[in-house]
Amino acid sequence: MLHTTPGFERIGEENAFAVLARATELAAGGMDVINLGIGQPDFPTPPHIVEAAVKALRDGHHGYTPANGILPCREAVARRTLATTGVDVSPENIMIMPGGKVTMFAAILMFGEPGAEICYPDPGFPIYRSMIEFTGATPVPIPVREENGFAFSADEALSLITEKTRLVIVNSPANPTGGVTPRAEIEKFAAGLERFPGTAVLSDEIYDSMTYDGEEHVSLLTFPELRDRLIVLNGWSKTWAMTGWRMGWSIWPDAICDKVRKLAVNCWSCVNAPAQYAGIAAIDGPQDDVEAMMAAFDRRRMLVVEKVNAIDGLSCRTPKGAFYAFPNISATGWKAKELASALLEKTGTATIGGPDFGILGEGYLRLSYANSEENIARALKRIGNFLAG
Missing domain, CATH: 3.40.640.10 (Type I PLP-dependent aspartate aminotransferase-like (Major domain))
Incomplete structure (x- = not known):
């Protein structure tokens, strides 16, 4: 048997990547999956940035x-x-x-x-x-x-x-x-x-x-x-x-x-x-794409808050930064990770349970609004229907 140092027995991970892997697996199997789990912008890197890397390669920066x-x-x-x-x-x-x-x-x-x-x-x-x-x-x-x-x-x-x-x-x-x-x-x-x-x-x-x-x-x-x-x-x-x-x-x-x-x-x-x-x-370079992305995030942010607060058992403070909402689910009676798992497996909606972010995360889900307004609305309708039974 191989014996690693104690530190490697204590090391954890970021469960958002595990949720992404499962969501990808379900999508490959034919499920219509909407991902509100992963914490990355859904916008492409602005073209002038891509071109700068291509130019650097062509200029010999290898x-x-x-x-x-x-x-x-x-x-x-x-x-x-x-x-x-x-x-x-x-x-x-x-x-x-x-x-x-x-x-x-x-x-x-x-x-x-x-x-x-x-x-x-x-x-x-x-x-x-x-x-x-x-x-x-x-x-x-x-x-x-x-x-x-x-x-x-x-x-x-x-x-x-x-x-x-x-x-x-x-x-x-x-x-x-x-x-x-x-x-x-x-x-x-x-x-x-x-x-x-x-x-x-x-x-x-x-x-x-x-x-x-x-x-x-x-x-x-x-x-x-x-x-x-x-x-x-x-x-x-x-x-x-x-x-x-x-x-x-x-x-x-x-x-x-x-x-x-x-x-x-x-x-x-x-x-x-x-x-x-x-x-x-x-x-x-120009920051137009950054400004357009932030304007889109702002619209999505308000859509998430509106739709979440319309679901019985959920409440959501308006986030002031980043691109995450952290709604309170404690009134539903669900444990957060169990609810996140059920939402993914039963409705194809990927979210992250609050305890993946710490002990005090119980009672919350993290929703990333790095997705289209259409998909956000569809995902929250699914969540509402699921909780309504």
Whole structure:
């Protein structure tokens, strides 16, 4: 028998991919499946971005690049960061990553070990907890509550930090809830962290451009007092519909920049060369497609809220960011994962049960509105009919 290290016995996964696989299997068998499960835009990557990658290939960009990314790509990220946050970040503090998850992996690996504690949002992206447990650190959930508009509470987050806390993870706009934490709460959180100078912070800002109803995204980069221990996660996947390109970026404090560069050298060497040129085109090129996509998401968001709230037993707060709704199903009497499974198997409607995002996800489903308005309306009619018996 092969014996792997204990970490591999603790590692979890992202169930959205399992749901996608089952939905694909059912569709291949002839079922009419509507997928409201997977968290990726249903729009194509804008053509000028694709053409930039093709040109890079034709121009001979076929080899290795620096482990932290080509300088023009890091400079493009620095320009975007300045434009969106007002903060001037050096390209030397930027890492081009093969997707957003890799920043989580690197940061949690860097700070997690037996005896350490890492705080993370619950419900939240499942890889946070999975990676924390992989390192042997103790996961400490930061509750994200519906009654708080699915924003995290600064006081509650700060109350969970102890002398063992090595890293605190926050996410706004948030997956799976669509919650956006308001400026006042972010400011209170940043001020409170002054009491814990030895605790690093990972701010997952992958949905930074996806807000609605005048809500603003407040980056933790805008707090200079945090810069020496702040890691910011961002990337191209959501904003420019580039999930399959595996293109992310992160911003690191001076003290650990070289550590993450060395991790890259040891693990993934570098990011795909032509994809980095596509990343430059995404940031510096026209944003018309991004604006059109966000307008479509806004319409779909309101359609989801309207249709869900018309179903007996369901209630749904209006999401303020990302492209997810997180309706409350507790009045139906169903457990969330059992309902998600039944909806897929019986009606061909793919959703994700709230517990796949954490202990506090029970009583909720995640609905991704990265699908057409027609399909969203059809899917919610199916859900309503199923629950009505």
